[in-house]
Amino acid sequence: MSPCVSCGPPAATxxxxxxxxxxxxxxxxxxxxxxxGALGIRLVAPRPRASGAVVAGYLSALDDALRAAxxxxxxxxxxxxxxxxxxxxxxxxxxDDPRPLAGVLLALPAWTGSADAAPAAVTAAAxxxxxxxxxxxxxxxxxxxxxxxxxxxxxxxxAWAGYGAGLAGALDEAARTPGPAPSELTRILVPAGIAALxxxxxxxxxxxxxxxxxxPRAGVVxxxxxxxxxxxxxxxxxxxxxxxxxxGRV
Numbered sequence: 722m723s724p725c726v727s728c729g730p731p732a733a734t735x736x737x738x739x740x741x742x743x744x745x746x747x748x749x750x751x752x753x754x755x756x757x758g759a760l761g762i763r764l765v766a767p768r769p770r771a772s773g774a775v776v777a778g779y780l781s782a783l784d785d786a787l788r789a790a791x792x793x794x795x796x797x798x799x800x801x802x803x804x805x806x807x808x809x810x811x812x813x814x815x816x817d818d819p820r821p822l823a824g825v826l827l828a829l830p831a832w833t834g835s836a837d838a839a840p841a842a843v844t845a846a847a848x849x850x851x852x853x854x855x856x857x858x859x860x861x862x863x864x865x866x867x868x869x870x871x872x873x874x875x876x877x878x879x880a881w882a883g884y885g886a887g888l889a890g891a892l893d894e895a896a897r898t899p900g901p902a903p904s905e906l907t908r909i910l911v912p913a914g915i916a917a918l919x920x921x922x923x924x925x926x927x928x929x930x931x932x933x934x935x936x937p938r939a940g941v942v943x944x945x946x947x948x949x950x951x952x953x954x955x956x957x958x959x960x961x962x963x964x965x966x967x968x969g970r971v
Contacts (some may be wrong), residue, residue, distance in 0.1 A: 914964025
């Protein structure tokens with residue numbers, strides 16, 4: 722799976738990691754910059770399109786990264802958090818030529834195939850409705866009253882502000898965007914690192930384990946919400962360790 726088997730090793734490795742639903746590039750950087758940097762891998766964290774069409778923006782960023790990696794003979798890791806993981810793995814499964822791809826980093830997968838009644842999709846749709854009816858501050862207050870950890874509500878408050886008037890639309894888009902089908906997961910032959918939280922009700926660990934069963938080469942590393950609150954790099958570290966366990970190489 723090297724980018725060019727006849728022209729020497731790649732010049733470097735770049736990882737493009739997509740934010741989750743209603744999240745932002747800042748959270749991706751706080752989660753992945755340190756563990757990737759420790760391996761000499763450069764992180765690219767695309768910003769969601771606040772004006773809408775978040776998924777289209779992510780796909781465009783991945784296409785741009787692939788073209789750049791091919792031209793520069795740079796190995797490419799792709800991945801994301803929640804919605805970002807869904808988009809990245811489906812993009813990877815659709816590649817005509819996966820040779821530049823060195824692996825996938827998947828944090829907090831939320832569902833497989835259609836969203837249907839997946840907890841994360843239901844919550845995203847309900848939050849979108851709440852934002853439209855009462856505003857962003859009311860939705861943050863609801864999350865706080867519902868028992869979300871203080872660090873998480875602080876993340877939501879900051880990230881949601883960046884979407885401005887596009888927040889509800891972005892959440893609705895996430896709620897209706899399919900996750901990878903089993904046939905797409907079985908198509909990914911590069912090493913996959915999966916990060917799951919044992920106590921996250923919106924991203925059940927069972928989904929992560931199901932993805933690992935379907936992916937030909939996958940490693941799952943788990944943590945807990947409190948650990949991510951204390952050190953966001955816990956999440957990225959878990960995904961990177963899973964990738965290494967699955968055979969990933971720099």
